[in-house]
Amino acid sequence: MTPSFSASVLTLYPEIFPGPLGYSLAGRALKEGIWSLDTIPIRDFATDRHHTVDDTPSGGGAGMVMRADILARSLDYACQQKPQLPVLAMTPRGYPLTQSKVRQLASGPGAIILCGRFEGIDERLFEARSIEPISIGDYILSGGETAAFTLLDACIRLLPGVMGGTTSGDEESFESGLLEYPQYTRPVEWEGLSIPEVLRSGNHAHIKAWRQAMSERDTRLRRPDLWEHYRSVQVSRPLARGKKDRNEK
Ligand code: SAH
Numbered sequence: 001m002t003p004s005f006s007a008s009v010l011t012l013y014p015e016i017f018p019g020p021l022g023y024s025l026a027g028r029a030l031k032e033g034i035w036s037l038d039t040i041p042i043r044d045f046a047t048d049r050h051h052t053v054d055d056t057p058s059g060g061g062a063g064m065v066m067r068a069d070i071l072a073r074s075l076d077y078a079c080q081q082k083p084q085l086p087v088l089a090m091t092p093r094g095y096p097l098t099q100s101k102v103r104q105l106a107s108g109p110g111a112i113i114l115c116g117r118f119e120g121i122d123e124r125l126f127e128a129r130s131i132e133p134i135s136i137g138d139y140i141l142s143g144g145e146t147a148a149f150t151l152l153d154a155c156i157r158l159l160p161g162v163m164g165g166t167t168s169g170d171e172e173s174f175e176s177g178l179l180e181y182p183q184y185t186r187p188v189e190w191e192g193l194s195i196p197e198v199l200r201s202g203n204h205a206h207i208k209a210w211r212q213a214m215s216e217r218d219t220r221l222r223r224p225d226l227w228e229h230y231r232s233v234q235v236s237r238p239l240a241r242g243k244k245d246r247n248e249k
Helices: 024-032 068-081 099-106 124-128 144-156 204-222 224-236 239-248
Strands: 005-011 035-041 087-096 110-115 132-135
Touching (some): 005 068, 024 035, 068 087, 068 110, 068 124, 110 144, 132 144, 204 224
Parallel strands (some): 005 035, 005 110
């Protein structure tokens, strides 16, 4: 089987991979050849005896910066191997990773992913090569590898044939602009807590309405940013269409 999605990961720690992506859905899909993974050890492209890949920050400051020349050599090698793949770099200075970005990537041929370490990457690399900087959130990790796991995991579960029996995930958090409703499973009673009555009623219209209300409540409380956007989209819709959409739901 020719993989529909290939990942080439440039890293100082190739032995970390496939790591969590070797298990469960992603692991099975890797074995089945639905996606493929290459790791490219950045250190192999160093030129000195010590395989140096970093140097002190120009202008001063703590830590070390990954050298543009070494990174470019490793990246050019990856691009030669897989010229059709877009190039991403994991960095907290990047564009935020969202579910729609994940969908866009998952529908493409895969990605070359550059993982940073230390204080990050010499900025000239981004000027000299076509690279999309991507951030997985507003916090600082010690390396890009865990960010690459996150990005790849999110893409792989969307590839055709990976999620098997489940739906395309239309109702999941973010797909509708809201967080998903809370989930429950048996036992019906646990530590004096019951599964909400409505979910056991068998009345699908009531269940749908309850889930929508819970999604809205939790989004409003936990993610005022998403709620604001969701509300503004609802309000800007023409009235007639808004009514029709509500009835359809
Ligand atoms: N000094 C940098 C952070 C470096 S963290 C800054 O303040 O912007 C070291 C490496 O971890 C980065 O080069 C990047 O590859 C990765 N990393 C850290 N946080 C990340 C995030 N939120 N998203 C994606 N990659 C991240």
